[in-house]
Amino acid sequence: MSTTSPIPGYAHDDPALAASPVTLDDLAKLQAGVLFGPDDQAALKIAGEVLGGQIEQILDVWYGFVGSHPHLLAYFSTPAGEPIGEYLARVRARFGRWIIDTCTRPYDQRWLAYQHEIALRHTREKKNHTDRADSVPDIPLRYLIAFIYPITATIRPFLAADGHDEDQVEAMFQAWFKAVTLQIALWSQPYAGPAW
């Protein structure tokens, strides 16, 4: 995957992006809650290099998982249940970029702003807007949380594919697990409102 060609709808670096309602202090507490520290950041950096050459294969696994579960594929489909090829493809490109971002971006205010944007794109407020997709209006929070499991468990063989030693693979895996859990905690904000 090229990380330089523009990806339609990808807006991490868009200066017009609204700030997140989540503060850097909120983020620091959440990072403490998942035990995320500098060692994890370092491990993710290596993970980014390892995963960077395998993005399409990883997406094949995740899209295969979604595609084999009708109750998940429904969110990439028309209300009548017809999968929307272009929507699937456009989101796939951004999803690939997200793998790299998770590993290499500093978790700062800009990152928080795009985290918030990604969260909203799963909700009634912004789902479908970016790709003008004729799909169902929102994705239930419970499936976002449940998805922590497959997104984490399936990454391990890809982390091991470059021949790093077992301790390094384990460090990358733990850092990935923390980073995914952290992000879903962030993305639950527009779903939970004041109880977030």
Next chain:
Amino acid sequence: MSTTSPIPGYAHDDPALAASPVTLDDLAKLQAGVLFGPDDQAALKIAGEVLGGQIEQILDVWYGFVGSHPHLLAYFSTPAGEPIGEYLARVRARFGRWIIDTCTRPYDQRWLAYQHEIALRHTREKKNHTDRADSVPDIPLRYLIAFIYPITATIRPFLAADGHDEDQVEAMFQAWFKAVTLQIALWSQPYAGPAW
């Protein structure tokens, strides 16, 4: 830990417990979403035997984690910030029983009903009621989601403590990870309402 002496406030088998708004069909889809199947149930059964003799040590780790993070300990404290010993102790006993329940209970309608009750006990609706605790009114959803990480990562050495071979420990670990993720997905229901 004895699993036969009554635990104050523990209500899994209380016939007066309200039914969960979550249906068995919702549950089946969530289980598919975390890839939870009969093999996991079998692995959890063994895990229940392995963990059953180590409950206090596991709770020491988890309570140590909460106790060392002021922003988490606050939820077991008075609004003025004084930790409430009796509240901590009473919840601890139920938390111990939950470890066993996660491993051994059938995930059926009764289990769903108590899942719903546990969810509510983290929210404004029922937090503090069971123990008549003079504590803060609710626990933010983000910390529940974030807690998936420590509750999962810290369990591995305990699963390995009985000398099962590496494949069996791994199977128990994956099943535990799925079961915890599944439950937090369920517990997010009262937080997210219609967007759940």
